Amino acid sequence: MLSRASILDAALELADERGLGATSMRAVAERVGVTPMALYPYVGSKAALLDGLVDRMLAEFLPDIGAHEGRPWRDRLRLIGYGVRELARRHPTTFTLLFDRPAVTPDAVRVVDAIYRALLDAGVPDKDVPRLERLFTTFCLGFALSDVNGRFAVGGVNPRARRAAAAPGAVPAHEQLAPVLDSELDLDAEYEADLENLIDLVASVADR
Amino acid sequence: MLSRASILDAALELADERGLGATSMRAVAERVGVTPMALYPYVGSKAALLDGLVDRMLAEFLPDIGAHEGRPWRDRLRLIGYGVRELARRHPTTFTLLFDRPAVTPDAVRVVDAIYRALLDAGVPDKDVPRLERLFTTFCLGFALSDVNGRFAVGGVNPRARRAAAAPGAVPAHEQLAPVLDSELDLDAEYEADLENLIDLVASVADR
């Protein structure tokens, strides 16, 4: 039976399988076995369909957050950070939509509230809580997006080629760091270290 | 005279004026006074044209970086942070492309090298330098992208509406923070505070 939910399901599946670029109204319609124009009463427009995908991703994220209620605030922030990264891996091309629109839907506000609570439990002054929420989520979303988009070039262009791309002497730090840059990149470990640093940052704002 | 540079100039102008969505091969061609297919020998494809826009933005960013050579490392990181935000404001719709591809062009490597140098001067151990470079730029790019995309909803949906969107009692932290959330959002001041926190984070990794 045709419904808004079934259309969004089909669209998200299609995006996960063939990419957001292949997720046209026509392709979604074909997947649900209907003519493109039949979608419009249910989703309004292509842009509104994409908003719907953001909602669906947030709804998927929410149970994750409920699960770590009652744990120490540091654990909660860490787990939220990991959750964002997993969400990006499940929906590598739709994930970018989270950067497009403000968190105004009920589910989005609930996610933000969970982070507010962790920051308040950490002892962050009220006035700094919304700022640190934005700092934390901006980093998590940015890292996950960079990762799925290949900005960190994992397994891609090697560091030697990168140094060679610049004029000799133009990138002295790359030369000094050559041994480190040539070693393999472990993004999971890196993200973990980043989250620890950010959690310490939160603690330092709390203890001020 | 038709050339790769003049085509990229036209494309970037068009994107700044009418948005990246309106920047079609056909529209760029019209602006340079030629048929769409005449662009292909110079830019290769639409995707390659977008890569060219990334290059152009980085080239624009580079003099900025050269200008603060010799200043203390904290100033250099701060100025790079501000520069990223200004770049986003100048190119609000093309900016998102910086999240799409790894920093492998000569100009991109030079930007990364300037940040490596600041981190090395701060006393960050070699092994942590590339990680903190990615942490810093990921936050700066993410904040600027959120800003130009309206993710922070400046002047948009008001906080009272946001709280009302959730079931009563579902967002206790929003209720506790109501006075703070109702006060006006100053993103410039917020970004400044964020950068100070991140610079302190760098110092803390250096002093460990």
Add this chain to the structure above:
DNA sequence: ACCTGAACACCGTTCAAGT
């Protein structure tokens, strides 16, 4: 009430043709 089908104004890109 719900869906279809033709049509419109767009895309990026191929390919043969012009000068």
Add this chain to the structure above:
DNA sequence: ACCTGAACACCGTTCAAGT
């Protein structure tokens, strides 16, 4: 060597028509 023009296989969306 450089550019044009027609054509192909796509888009999102409007609007009138069908059941």
